[in-house]
Amino acid sequence: xxLTTYLEAIRQGxxxxxxxxxxxxxLGEDIGLYGGAFKLTDGLLQRxxxxxxxxxxxxxxxIVGAAIxxxxxxMRPVAEMQFIDFISCxxxxxxxxxxxxxxxWGGGVPIVIRGPAGGGVHGGPFxxxxxxxxxxxxxxxxxxxxxxxxxxxxxxxxxIRDDDPVIYLEHKFLYRRIKEELPEEDFVVPIGVAATRRxxxxxxxxxxxxxxxxSLEAAELLASERGIEAEVIDLRSLLPLDREAIVATARKxxxxxxxxxxxxxxxxxxxxxxxxxxxxFDYLDGPVLRVTxxxxxxxxxxxxxxxxxxxxxxxxxxxRRLADY
Amino acid sequence: MTAKASAxxxxxxxxxxxxxxxxxxxMPAPLQPMANPGLSRRQLLELHHYLILNRLVEDKLTAxxxxxxxxxxxxxxxxQEAISVGTAYALExxxxxxxxxxxxxxxxxxxxxxRDLFLQYLARYDAPTHGKDGTLHFGNVDRLALIGPxxxxxTLVPVMAGAALGARQRGENRVSLTYIGDGAxxxxxxxxxxxxxxxLKLPLILVVENNGYAYSTPVDRQFAVESIAERGAAYGVxxxxxxxTDVLAVYAATRRAMERxxxxxxxxxxxxxxxxxxxxxxHDDMRYVPKELFEAWGARDPIDRYEAFLVEGxxxxxxxxxxxxxxxxPQLDRAAQEAIxxxxxxxxxxxxxxxxxxxxxxxxxxxx
Numbered sequence: 001x002x003l004t005t006y007l008e009a010i011r012q013g014x015x016x017x018x019x020x021x022x023x024x025x026x027l028g029e030d031i032g033l034y035g036g037a038f039k040l041t042d043g044l045l046q047r048x049x050x051x052x053x054x055x056x057x058x059x060x061x062x063i064v065g066a067a068i069x070x071x072x073x074x075m076r077p078v079a080e081m082q083f084i085d086f087i088s089c090x091x092x093x094x095x096x097x098x099x100x101x102x103x104x105w106g107g108g109v110p111i112v113i114r115g116p117a118g119g120g121v122h123g124g125p126f127x128x129x130x131x132x133x134x135x136x137x138x139x140x141x142x143x144x145x146x147x148x149x150x151x152x153x154x155x156x157x158x159x160i161r162d163d164d165p166v167i168y169l170e171h172k173f174l175y176r177r178i179k180e181e182l183p184e185e186d187f188v189v190p191i192g193v194a195a196t197r198r199x200x201x202x203x204x205x206x207x208x209x210x211x212x213x214x215s216l217e218a219a220e221l222l223a224s225e226r227g228i229e230a231e232v233i234d235l236r237s238l239l240p241l242d243r244e245a246i247v248a249t250a251r252k253x254x255x256x257x258x259x260x261x262x263x264x265x266x267x268x269x270x271x272x273x274x275x276x277x278x279x280x281f282d283y284l285d286g287p288v289l290r291v292t293x294x295x296x297x298x299x300x301x302x303x304x305x306x307x308x309x310x311x312x313x314x315x316x317x318x319x320r321r322l323a324d325y
Numbered sequence: 326m327t328a329k330a331s332a333x334x335x336x337x338x339x340x341x342x343x344x345x346x347x348x349x350x351x352m353p354a355p356l357q358p359m360a361n362p363g364l365s366r367r368q369l370l371e372l373h374h375y376l377i378l379n380r381l382v383e384d385k386l387t388a389x390x391x392x393x394x395x396x397x398x399x400x401x402x403x404x405q406e407a408i409s410v411g412t413a414y415a416l417e418x419x420x421x422x423x424x425x426x427x428x429x430x431x432x433x434x435x436x437x438x439x440r441d442l443f444l445q446y447l448a449r450y451d452a453p454t455h456g457k458d459g460t461l462h463f464g465n466v467d468r469l470a471l472i473g474p475x476x477x478x479x480t481l482v483p484v485m486a487g488a489a490l491g492a493r494q495r496g497e498n499r500v501s502l503t504y505i506g507d508g509a510x511x512x513x514x515x516x517x518x519x520x521x522x523x524x525l526k527l528p529l530i531l532v533v534e535n536n537g538y539a540y541s542t543p544v545d546r547q548f549a550v551e552s553i554a555e556r557g558a559a560y561g562v563x564x565x566x567x568x569x570t571d572v573l574a575v576y577a578a579t580r581r582a583m584e585r586x587x588x589x590x591x592x593x594x595x596x597x598x599x600x601x602x603x604x605x606x607x608h609d610d611m612r613y614v615p616k617e618l619f620e621a622w623g624a625r626d627p628i629d630r631y632e633a634f635l636v637e638g639x640x641x642x643x644x645x646x647x648x649x650x651x652x653x654x655p656q657l658d659r660a661a662q663e664a665i666x667x668x669x670x671x672x673x674x675x676x677x678x679x680x681x682x683x684x685x686x687x688x689x690x691x692x693x
Binding site: 061105164 | 421453454457458462463464465466472473475476477480482483484485486487488489490491492493494495501513514517518520521524525677678679680681685686687688689690
């Protein structure tokens with residue numbers, strides 16, 4: 001079977017869900033005729049027609065608002081933010097209308113809002129952000145961030161089938177760099193469940209998105225240089241977090257570090273450290289460390305962006321410090 | 326002077342006289358007589374019923390508020406009842422409706438009971454939101470084609486455009502109607518939602534209740550166009566400016582908009598002009614409203630006008646109209662007492678329903 005890229009995997013997931021359930025439809029800018037800025041939705045207009053793949057005006061607030069209205073009518077819209085950075089334009093509809101609807105009157109809003117997040121492509125401050133925490137901080141939403149092609153497909157299916165609003169964060173750096181052989185049959189990756197990518201007893205590295213890969217590289221280097229076996233956990237879901245997996249790995253290794261591309265303050269590493277503090281403090285043999293981008297906008301020029309982003313060397317450095325503690 | 330200067334002077338003078346400090350566009354337009362757009366006597370009296378029910382329900386809520394029974398704010402639609410009632414009465418029961426805060430009248434037409442409303446304002450468990458949210462922030466799409474608002478004004482415009490889109494995708498020829506105030510037409514949501522509806526030719530009826538004020542902000546400070554209806558052309562949608570104190574004119578304009586929507590001709594911007602005869606909310610004493618404005622609009626009370634129309638047309642007598650109001654009063658007393666006697670939600674209810682879970686799989690109101 002052919003290798004499927006992360007991007008193709010998302011398209012496959014969307015296409016299969018659209019074939020399976022006629023209430024699923026897409027809306028967003030340039031997704032139909034153009035096939036999407038990254039060609040992710042290429043071919044879907046031709047297959048499903050203009051009423052199910054809708055090219056919209058430039059209006060993220062209206063795109064999400066309309067998705068909410070259609071969802072209340074029983075449809076299952078998947079709204080694209082051409083770059084996830086533009087999700088800020090829809091913040092009101094997402095956090096005030098969609099997130100609070102079921103809580104207040106039982107009216108669930110089964111929408112998916114998806115788009116390319118993350119840096120490493122010299123996109124600058126407005127095409128490289130990781131906005132997850134605005135939404136992790138909003139009860140009523142779910143937030144997922146796949147790292148592998150398999151999870152990209154399984155999680156978009158889970159998100160579409162979920163009866164609550166899901167923010168689905170694709171990492172643009174991974175779009176064509178990650179390829180995998182995928183099973184033919186239908187599969188879903190459950191929301192709220194982390195995946196152990198590498199087993200180990202000595203220390204735990206928790207990560208997600210594009211940072212999974214330098215984390216795995218750092219773990220291999222740590223093993224070969226020091227014989228230290230790091231456990232690498234791919235969070236996959238940020239809301240709900242897999243608290244069980246976080247606590248289990250903390251209790252297992254006693255040394256935990258979190259790696260995320262998101263900026264430091266208010267990033268999920270802080271939340272994870274608090275959880276570990278509450279539920280595994282007695283098991284710790286060292287502080288919960290974090291490797292993150294600094295508290296700045298994402299810079300544009302390559303040397304600036306390289307300085308900004310975490311990488312395997314920074315991760316290895318922190319892992320050594322934690323191992324030595 | 327030259328002919329050109331003379332013409333220019335005449336053009337300026339064409340505006341109707343107004344009190345100093347009150348712009349002409351905030352005053353009522355010249356009074357036009359009410360005309361029956363083809364309703365039967367039964368329908369005309371039904372309209373009257375909803376108008377007075379609207380007012381009496383709000384009077385009762387005001388009484389409850391003064392007794393300290395109402396939690397949070399209370400927002401009156403006094404003077405604007407013809408807009409809520411006329412629009413909602415024109416819709417089919419399956420057309421999608423989303424009220425804003427001053428549209429209790431539309432909910433009453435749709436079948437929401439006074440008891441439901443009192444439970445909401447008194448924050449009881451048996452309220453349509455189990456006490457999770459107040460005022461009119463509730464709905465039921467499957468049974469009542471009703472979507473509730475949130476407090477952020479303007480958000481309903483894209484949502485109701487989307488509801489119309491959802492109906493279209495399901496092969497249902499249903500229009501969608503919501504309200505917005507003069508103030509909220511300044512929001513991004515208004516612009517994005519109306520443009521979205523226009524670009525996709527969705528049958529959205531956007532009723533702009535131009536009541537002169539957004540809290541303390543008069544329309545003169547809110548926008549530079551003479552009339553909000555002018556904006557329809559800017560979006561490529563049909564638009565009308567209607568006397569919002571004339572329930573029959575409101576009804577007729579809504580029917581036109583509905584027919585337009587069902588014919589596939591897209592959205593309508595329906596500006597209905599009235600006046601907010603009470604403050605923004607109960608605490609607001611309206612000291613910022615010029616007395617002249619208040620008096621001019623006070624003479625256009627929608628219920629007084631309609632009752633005069635009915636009596637002059639021989640559809641009712643002053644006595645029969647009075648009797649109609651008297652029949653409602655004890656029902657409202659009973660409903661209010663039921664609400665007062667109704668229990669509050671258990672504290673732990675605060676944790677429920679953030680996500681889908683038993684009891685929160687679908688709306689629990691109205692009871693089946």
